[in-house]
Amino acid sequence: MSIATSSVTLWFVLLLPFVGSLAVAGLPTRSRDAAALIAGAVALAGTVLMAVLYPQVANGTGLQTGVSWLPSLGLDIILRLDGLTWIFAMLVLAIGVLVIVYARYYMSPRDPVPRFFSFLLAFMGSMLALVLSGNLVQLAFFWELTSLTSFLLIGYWHQNESARSAARMALVVTAAGGLCLLVGVLLIGKIVGSYDLDTVLASGDRIRASSLYLPALILILIGAFTKSAQFPFHFWLPHAMAAPTPVSAYLHSATMVKAGIFLLIRLWPVLAGSEAWYLIVTSVGLITLILGAWAAIFQQDLKGLLAYSTISHLGIITLLLGIGSPLAAVAAIFHTINHATFKASLFMAAGIIDHEAGTRDLRKLSGLYRFMPITATLAMVAAAAMAGVPLLNGFLSKEMLLAEALEETNETLLDQALPYLVTVGLIFSVLYSVRFIHQSFFGPPPTKLERRPHEAPHWMRLPIEVLVLACVVIGILPAVTIGPFLDVAVRAALGGGTPEYSLAIWHGFSKPLLLSVIALVLGTAAYLVFARALNAADAVPLLGRLRGRRMFDAVLSVLVSSARWLEDWLGTRRLQPQLRLMVLVACAVALLPFLRHGYAPGTAPRTLIDPGFALIWLIGSACAVAGAWQAKYHRLAAVVLVSGTGLASCIGFVWLSAPDLALTQLLVETVTTVLLLLGLRWLPKRLPDNWPGKRTPASVVLRRGSDLLIAVAAGAGVAALAYAMMTRPLPDAISRFFLERSYAEGGGRNVVNVILVDFRAFDTLGEITVLAIVALTVFSLLRRFRPARESVRDPEQQRLQDAFDEAHAGRAPGDTVSDYLVVPRIILEWVFPFIVVIALYLFLRGHDLPGGGFAAGVAMSIALILQYMAAGTRSVEARLRVRPTDWIAAGLLIAAATGAAALLFDHPFLTSWFHYLEVPLIGKIPLATALLFDLGVFLLVVGATALILIAIAHQSIRRPVRPLRGGEETGVEKR
């Protein structure tokens, strides 16, 4: 097979599970057989193809193929097949096949089985991609993907709370580890200058010498340990037993938990060999080994026992890798394979027991051998392998472990204690293996079972048989069976440092053998002594309080509650603190430059003080202060005073050569006052006294004081800025252009207006859009407006006045208001046409003199409002049909169309055109598109202002669907 064909095959193998996953996901919910068939075919095809690729790796060259993904960051998808990855890929695929076969029978047809197989295949693909990664980032990528797919698998029975929380815990722990791993590999990448695995593997010395080595190591180890359930991250694994048993058999024996191990092996050549590596990895492995084994002893749940035993065995592998010697690494790889075979079969057996007996509780199980002898035999063999009984594969790797533990690696205390501690772990291991077998298969027939167990269907047993056969064959003929593959893997993993080792069963009487025997004897003896006590155990002694899940939950809840506390402390939901912060921050950042460079007013000559202006302007300022003072309790007074300020600023604008501003401000001022008054009607009349009869609390006084300080600071800052700027000479940049071109190229003398409708007409277009939007928003919001209950009724004045009219002979309700308005109404009606004419006047002359569409529009709407005030809504609308929305639309469209007309002549948007037309008698009349644009502005402003004011005014004449409870009857009826 050529390299090219092999590459294609490799891609095919990788993509097959993903494609299969999608295909299976599309199947109907109940199609268990079809799903299993497809999944099995995919896995089988993968296994076969991967096996076919073996020659590529057997000669040590391996296979590498890639596609570009994110080349600029050195992230490419590279598939890298060597001996190590081949063996892991084979584990993933082959055990996958077995698990799928098993699952076909295990899963109930009532479950949505296609989804299960879809997840399983997706996981398989992710796992494959992980081991095949030739790029560290790619590896981290698929690493997280395995976390996600395993999350889905663990949470498959999501109707169970335990499955949901277990899935979540597994996800959080492993994904967190994955994120650490990502940073870790990025660090490695930075040290090496590449994320390419080959490059990285070739740079071990550089990596270990780098200052980033330790952080990178720790981060990567966290990743590996979380995935491989090493102490202190081991706690998620037992809970993950909430998953269907095939998932446990697959993920928690052969694949997912081995991802961490795979990573440690993969990076062993570059990361191992340092003191830090030794201390961390060895001690974590050792602790995990002992803790896992100890906890396994006390489990009453079959799967729990297997889970802790898995933890313990993963600890063994980690320990081996930590020792750092090449031989230990060989042992680690070997034990990885062995553990996968016996643990997968044990899980499957446990699943059968669960299925048949209806329980996994060791205390309820007993004497099952008589019901299911074949399964029992298989389980016994597998358990023996787990316990390290000779002639089985577990024994071989265990011997290697003991040999390495006895080897003197360095001077540390850990190294000295290692053999003893490992032996203790092995004793526990024997103990729980014996307990597993004896408790379930031997003893009297079970009494607490709901149904009579049977032997499982043959096809369901087949995977176990295959695996147990592997245990036996490897155990007896290691050199012939696993030898070549292991050799290829070891060479690929360790590179040049591959040691000489032998896979013989018999190495003579040696210390490891002695320790092995001791472990077997003591373990069995301990079971005989403590069997009954173990059955009575509710919790794991010594570790009872260290329940992983409880701690995990506690950590999370502490995290959440402290986050909530911090959110309250560092954030706020109230408006005032937010505004306060904004003002403070603005003041502070504006102050900084002056702290550095100093503050100095400019040197430009000052303008002479003009007493008229100065007086008015200071009175305006005084109005502002007085308004601020009154605003809380005397809203009307505040409105009046703020109007005074506005008026003063109008006068200021007149004085300071800005007549356009003065006009506009004046008109807007009027509308705003009416607007605010319209609003006041819906606000509460009197404010409740917050502290009736008491003195204002000190905290409030303090806050007011600080607000005052902030206000003064802000004011002083703005004043200082304004003063400094006004006393500097004006930079001569772009304004000259407008002054010089206004008449000649803009066709208008009023430069401000020409800027608005021509030079910067685009601003104006945006500005009128704002007005339109606001008007529409106001209108929309008020269509659903619900006033506060006490405001629904007519204002008190009206009720009293109407009552008065009713109570007096010769008066009809409404006389008071009618008398009140009779004369003003006549005058206001006569004023109306004058305002209209003035508005037209302002509009037409705007281009040359102060005025323009906006001022005209506002004036026009004031005319309208005046009529509403004098005659009332219904009366005006009976005669005058105002359709403000149409005005708005027309205004916008005219303005936009005027601008767009230029496009027809291939000029940019809003290019203006003007021409002086010579008309007999009349003389020159200016024709300018700007005037058309201004017409749009005018229409829109009339429409928008009217829409806003009328929408608010209309609230007074709305009728509730039915009388509001709480509202008085008189209040809801309007004339």
Place this chain on the structure above:
Amino acid sequence: MRRWLPYPGLALALLLVWLLLSQSLSVGQLLLGSGAALIGSHAMAVLRPPRRRRVRLAPLAKLGALVAIDVVRSNLAVAAIILFPRKGRVSGFVRIPLELTERGGLALLALILTATPGTLWVEYDQRKRMLLLHVLDLIDEEEWATLIKSRYEVLLLQAFEA
């Protein structure tokens, strides 16, 4: 004519205002002003459909002159009150029955009384045709009533209701 030009008097006034504002008597401004006046008078017609009615100008002219004199006199009087307050000055409300019912006339009377310092039109009861007036320097209620009726109301009645 009415359809095209409601309120011709108003239109004329509007044109005048336009010309005053534009400070020009050019043909262009005349045309523009006429257009604006037309629009303005139509606006008025929408608000209040015009009714056929004659207003005599002569009494109004006489009234104008009277008011001008009165305003100046009252200005001085009120200024004196403000600058040199005297003890015993009373201000108060006066109720005056009016014969005038024409809206324009009433409005004009209200303008005159209010614009004249010292008197203030407060309210008009349409059913009782009673005017409520506030007077700054109230010496004799009766005197005020006759003064207003004989000096202003008569002329207004002549102008509007003859």
Place this chain on the structure above:
Amino acid sequence: MTTLALALAITAAQILLGLAVFCAFLRMAWGPRAQDRVLGLDTFYTNVMLLLLTFGIQTGRTLYLEAAVIIALLGFVGTVALAKFLMRGEVIE
């Protein structure tokens, strides 16, 4: 010389008008009743308009009269609204 005298006279007039505005302001700020404040505002408007007229004379430009025209025609709208609010509790019925 006469120009200076006129200038001084106008400035003096502006100061007088400014003081008049100040009186109006005091009424606005003191009240005591809402109607007093509104009256103050109305006076404020009128006085300010007169001030603008003097400013127009001072500069010899008729440009500034437009603002005065607007105040004369529309300055009372605010007062009307305020008065109506006081009387009826709402501005538009």
Place this chain on the structure above:
Amino acid sequence: MIQAPDLPGWAALIVALLVLSGAAVTLVGSLGLLRLRTFYERVHAPTLGSTLGMALIVAASIVCFSVLRGRLSVHEIVIALFLTSTAPVAFMLLARSALYRDRRGDV
């Protein structure tokens, strides 16, 4: 800014007198706002500014611009017209509101 248009002496004198007296009348009116005792009395005060005060200053303006331009310039009349017809509306509405507020329930 202390400046004035360049008027012939007699016109300057007239304008100065008119402006000063108009301002003075207005100030007196506004003083009344402070000195008069009740609201109803105070309503009368600003009328000074909106009638005589306004008239004098408008006259000053007319004189000034007519002389400046060498032709009759009367467009300030518009101001007089508008102010005379609008200011009273405000006063009468306000006075009536005050009356209502003072005699609530007993109008």
Place this chain on the structure above:
Amino acid sequence: MSGGWAGHLIIAPILLPLVAGAALLLLKEKRRTAKRGIALGTTAALVLLSVLLLTRVARAGFAGDPATLVYRIGNWPAPFGIVLVLDWLSALMLVLTSCVGLAALIYAATRWDQAGPRFHTLFLFQLMGLNGAFLTGDLFNLFVFFEVLLAASFGLLLHGSSKARIKAALHYVALNVATSLLFLIGAALIYGVTGTLNMAHLVLQVAAVSDQDLPMLQAGMAILSVAFLVKAGMWPLGFWLPRTYAAAAPPVAALFTILSKVGVYAVLRVPLLLFGAEISRTAGAAQQWLFFGGVCTIAFGIIGVLAARRLSRIAGYSLTISAGTLLAAVGAGEGSVLAGALFYLVSSTLGVAAFYLLIELVERRDAATAVGGEPVFDDEYVGLMPIEQESEVGVVIPASVAILGGGFAFCVLLIAGLPPLSGFLAKFAMIDGLLDLRDTVGAPVWWLIGLIVGSGLATLIATTRAGIDLIWAPSERPQPALRVTELLPVGLLLGICFALTIFAGPAMRYMERTSQSLGDRHGYVEAVLGPEAAGR
């Protein structure tokens, strides 16, 4: 201006929604189908347009030609008139806006557009404002478009008015009005010192500012930046963001994800453009502040995500996190980090937008309460029908839970930055760039990396806490009735992210060029003002 109609395409993203929105006003309230059709057509056209513009920029840029296109509105020469500038960044933002806009609008067209009057017009105006803000090359015009988009956002936030919305809107409006005033002060100061508003011209003028005017300029820029940072949601100025967005109707919140990027965009555009590293006397400190502000913002976002009780708050705080990340990346001042951050901007925007849409589908039970019950007044607007009564689109998808769950998971992955979607690549790119800074910047880089990683984890923890039970727990309520038109937009957004993942190479190359172009002041000036002004 030459180039025929193609030369005028730049104005279309602003003009098209404006005209369509205004035209919709002429249609009566009842003509819903027509309105939907016009709005959807316009938005779809905007997608095409923006993609067209982006390919134009990219094609020219990758070919080595000047990528920046300048459009002089009103045909006035550059520093005097207003110019639109289409460059790498603005083209990207246009595409992002139109895509999110289309998704949100399709979603809304199923039923949410009836929750209040004039939805489509407001929506189109919102798009117009956003596009304008992204295109303009003028400081004050930026203000105007900020106001357009803010005004529209007020309207949209209040759409379907409910208590939560109104309460949120009160704060949102008040804060934004105050912010706009800061914007004005800042812009005015800058004008006062430099005498110009055109951004390219400002670059030249800023460089020429005298030492005594410098603090004034810096103060102006600082105040302006505060305004931008409030809008970007930086801590401690952005507390309003999660609450406001959570209160908005789902399609509106989805559209708002773009809105939250406008502040960051403005920071990239204005202060960075004017105060780049070239002008050493002004740069350093400001960037540091930005960096630390960003770091604090991410930290606060993490806190908020963990503290959140509702999914919509998680989504809001993930916007805070994303704003913080971007700001910190900008502050880090390294091109490759910024490129990663831009990639992150795109994918987090799409992800959170999809998330907002999904949240409502997942929590559908509460949807009916958003509208406010029985009308109180006879003329009250009653538009939104309960889902059951509507029969227009009525396809109830089977296995909706699975679909929702899948979509939810993808959103979470995208937001948390986990594989297999583009969020992961973005975070990878950022961390990769940051690690290059470890020697120059030192410890703060590690904080930022820690926070970037931590934010992903926090998002995962928070979303799984809230989401797993919501989606997976067995419940009595019937399967949510979903419509294809509601899933389509989610699929659209996630599909874009998926495409971004697959085509990460070219996408990242685009981001890198964008990041480079942001540092290339000279090129910007040259494009807008011509080679002479740029001094070449």
Place this chain on the structure above:
Amino acid sequence: MELVLALGIGILTASGVWLILRPRTFQVILGLSLISYAVNMFIYAMGRLKVDAPPIVGSGAVEASRYDDPLPQALVLTAIVISFAMTALLLVVLLASRGITGTDHVDGDDGE
């Protein structure tokens, strides 16, 4: 004159800021109005002060220094319009808030 104007701008700003920090919605809206006045004047001031030099040009050649800077004026005009719109909107929102929450406190509850 510059000093007077600056002083007034400062006082307006201070009053406005004080008001926007108050808890009642109406205070906030008035505060924003006051700051708007100040900001408008501030923007204007950025074009420096010129008395009696309105930017209304003749038809001949223009001596730019004789006119006040027109650009800030145009900006202020835009700002006036926008702040008017925003005031209207804020007002309506506060009315709605008052209606739906029953209080005119900015946070929709009466907690001080």
